[in-house]
Amino acid sequence: MKFETNVKVRFCETDALGHLNNVSYFIYLEEARVEFFKKLNPDMTIENWNIILASTSCDFIKQAYFDEILSIETSVEKIGTSSFHIVHEVFNPAKEVVARGRAAVVHFDFNSQSSQPLPDLMKERLNKYYLEKISN
Numbered sequence: 001m002k003f004e005t006n007v008k009v010r011f012c013e014t015d016a017l018g019h020l021n022n023v024s025y026f027i028y029l030e031e032a033r034v035e036f037f038k039k040l041n042p043d044m045t046i047e048n049w050n051i052i053l054a055s056t057s058c059d060f061i062k063q064a065y066f067d068e069i070l071s072i073e074t075s076v077e078k079i080g081t082s083s084f085h086i087v088h089e090v091f092n093p094a095k096e097v098v099a100r101g102r103a104a105v106v107h108f109d110f111n112s113q114s115s116q117p118l119p120d121l122m123k124e125r126l127n128k129y130y131l132e133k134i135s136n
Helices: 022-040 120-127
Strands: 003-008 051-060 069-079 083-091 097-109
Touching (some): 022 051, 022 083, 022 097
Antiparallel strands (some): 003 069, 051 097
């Protein structure tokens, strides 16, 4: 299963060449991640946030443009003891892949400043979005 988030390309996110600036993709991927995290744990608020980003990357495939509605599909690539890896595919309105992103995420206790094992319930919810093979 994939989790879907839609974003609209704003004028301020485009560059002098008329396409979406590369920095904006990371903002969109963050938006997709946060919405995905809310789906995994509907009770999570900023006061009890327990997930941190360890790394992120993005491959730019095609250009995106002002006013397009982009669809971001988020899936789980790997589930570890205290972390998981997610992948994002960003599609334009023609359903073409414009970018692919990845993120390593850690279950984290801010009081002890250390990683913590993923709770069984979170692993169960993550498994619903697990992908056997990521498309290229």
